[in-house]
Amino acid sequence: MHPAEHHGGPTWTPPPRDPEQPQPPAELRRILRLFRPYRGRLALVGLLVCASSLVSVASPFLLREILDTAIPQGRTGLLSLLALGMILTAVVTGVFGVLQTLISTTVGQRVMHDLRTAVYAQLQRMPLAFFTRTRTGEVQSRIANDIGGMQATVTSTATSLVSNLTAVVATVVAMVALDWRLTLVSMLLLPLFVWISRRVGRERKKITTQRQKQMAAMAATVTESLSVSGILLGRTMGRADSLTKSFADESERLVDLEVRSNMAGRWRMSTIGIVMAAMPAIIYWAAGLALQAGGPSVSIGTLVAFVSLQQGLFRPAVSLLSTGVQMQTSLALFQRIFEYLDLPVDITEPEQPVKLEKIRGEVRFEDVDFAYDEKHGTTLDGIDVSVPAGGSLAVVGPTGSGKSTLSYLVPRLYDVTGGRVMLDGVDVRDLDFDTLARAVGVVSQETCLFHASVADNLRFAKPDATDEELEEAAKAAQIHDHIAGLPDGYDTLVGERGYRFSGGEKQRLAIARTILRDPPVLILDEATSALDTRTEHAVQRAIDALSAGRTTITIAHRLSTVRDADQIVVLDGGRIAERGTHEELLGRDGRYAALVRRDARLVTAAQ
Structure with missing residues (x-):
């Protein structure tokens, strides 16, 4: 289950404090x-x-x-x-x-x-x-x-x-x-x-505390509604006037607080x-x-x-x-x-971290349990999976089954609440952050691109990369020809959140960036699920080039992308329901076979 799905709810707020109390x-x-x-x-x-x-x-x-x-x-x-x-x-x-x-x-x-x-x-x-x-x-x-x-x-x-x-x-x-x-x-x-x-x-x-909260609320409104995606949503939904009125109301409340703050006493x-x-x-x-x-x-x-x-x-x-x-x-x-x-930091580096000079890429989940908090219950329960160095694992299952959460445990975006995640025989919680960052690369459905040039976005993975290395990575990701055809080539600004590029082009840029990073372990989190079939094939070729020789864990929505995985694990309710190769699972005619038939129906309906 994606954390946003799991935790959907009110905005985080700090514990209340009485501003009139002496410090x-x-x-x-x-x-x-x-x-x-x-x-x-x-x-x-x-x-x-x-x-x-x-x-x-x-x-x-x-x-x-x-x-x-x-x-x-x-x-x-x-x-x-x-x-x-x-x-x-x-x-x-x-x-x-x-x-x-x-x-x-x-x-x-x-x-x-x-x-x-x-x-x-x-x-x-x-x-x-x-x-x-x-x-x-x-x-x-x-x-x-x-x-x-x-x-x-x-x-x-x-x-x-x-x-x-x-x-x-x-x-x-x-x-x-x-x-x-x-x-x-x-x-x-x-x-x-x-x-x-x-x-x-x-x-x-007292008034200043209220004013700063109101300024934060107004800043959040501006950030969300004036982003590229916010503008697209507002225009296409015909809500521009409504958003303007909402912002005006927020601003009016701020005006009142500013006047009260200046006139107090x-x-x-x-x-x-x-x-x-x-x-x-x-x-x-x-x-x-x-x-x-x-x-x-x-x-x-x-x-x-x-x-x-x-x-x-x-x-x-x-x-x-x-x-x-x-x-x-x-x-x-x-x-x-x-x-x-003073916010507590849950994920910290150990006092005496383990540093791995040479990383093979063997990943093991040993009786892994995970819960976001006690209120929402267990998300993963008793996961036992081994991925040998250079091997491939595909994780499939219905929405909310814990697929993305499982992948987040390897780079320590979250820590397990039970069991261990091992990298080359070492608990990832014992590794130093630099080793973990060098070891694990993530390509997700949501591609993060900065408002900078294509070259700068690629060099985020390797600041000292040469122009030749950028081009080689872009060629492997099937995106070099497109970049070279732009008016400014690799100096082209990608725009806010990469909106000058299509979804497939952004994904291939992300793949090129990961190729530059050259991690031994690769996490592919629904990397092609938001793409059309034609674009998916182009991105899949780039992913195949990226995956070669690496330990690959693929979180898949479309099962057509995982047929060749060495091992497929089907999650259901946070537990492993089935495991095996594509042919073995089809032969059992269980949950995996049902998911394959569902995909086939969706493809037929789309045609």
Whole structure:
């Protein structure tokens, strides 16, 4: 049974998590570990940030000296030095800012690269069942949208946090040095601001989780409906308008979530901004009342310098609160990425794998059982079959009998749940992945061709293949003449999923690619079942050339392709119902003979 048939059902979804729950320290530490390889550069950024913050708070003190000393006393030289100091402060702060941005952006982009690569590598290791249950658009969305959405966090948020925190601390210290009483007045509302920002952060994080799920759903819709096969289906079924409406509905939901995400807590954060902007007036008012009440006076220079510091405090303070909101929002994206990185990998290489330098190609199934999961029951039960090196085995049976599943066990697309699959006397689970990839080649009904040239598609099997080797493989696969007749020959683009080529031509390209790979064991999984009779004969000649001298396991729907097999196994309900040669099985007049008669009737009806 094909895994897609067996597992047909809902799309894979990760376990639900409550986005409002506080994150465990372990998860926060995991995020910080992403930056560990770049801690040297991050330390340099920290030094630049601290230096920039310390230099920037010098300006108000210089301004106080200008207003209280240089101008009232007419000291022109001191005035010039103080003014020059303010200019140099601005220059140094600007240079430090540019360097800090360059380094932090580079580090952030490297972290994003590491994340993308880690997710891609993890998905490459996932079992085939994962991809039969997960929409392609969902996978693409995790890599593109979720990691892309974290760009602001990993490239600037961390630096912004350090920069603004340092600026706030340095500014507050400077304010205390100028006048602690005015500083106390300025800090009264700080706890309220922190509480508001945390509430806004939790609200936006919850909406962000919903938004990313909606973006994944929309990406999946686009991937499926705007593929070549999706366009063909939509046009021929007259569903183009319906698909457009469905996409519009998905987009409308995303619009609503985007607006909610951007507006969540906007009024509350604006209130913080208004209060912060009004603080200079409050300081002037408080200083004036203190003076009229006979309290300690504050010099004009100190008052102006303090307000200047306070205004300087406004930007990093609001930015710091916004950064906290952004970090809480980004945790939702990190969670979605970590869900993929934490997916269990069922098929792994052993700690001490066996490497076979010379592969003969003997394959044995020893009492093999297999079940996709407990819910669906056993797919294969007690399979015992031996295929000698260079021999041929054909596996036939009704749809859902487990034919394709049996073939997938040899290259370890799945692992057996009982028994063993042996290659040259070694359990395939004990072999290293490179040996297994060199040993087993698969030609399936669904041919995968990339949107690249014919030559590039062929060289996917052997990157260092020469042009002569490509031509020899194409000739053996009965496709060279067709390629040579194309305007660009082997440089011709095959098109998305190979739609510039017919089904038979794609199959022959796949066969040529496998010939280049030159595997000792060949799996032919319904390789000609979707072809017409004339095309099937051409492809069959290519398959015969490919099969020569190799151990061949053929999964067949059309029995005309397996008559010459050394051994034919008939599967029924996951068990071996019959086995023997073509003549032996016909003589028994059992299930195989019934399948042959069925094929004959279908051929007659087609004629």
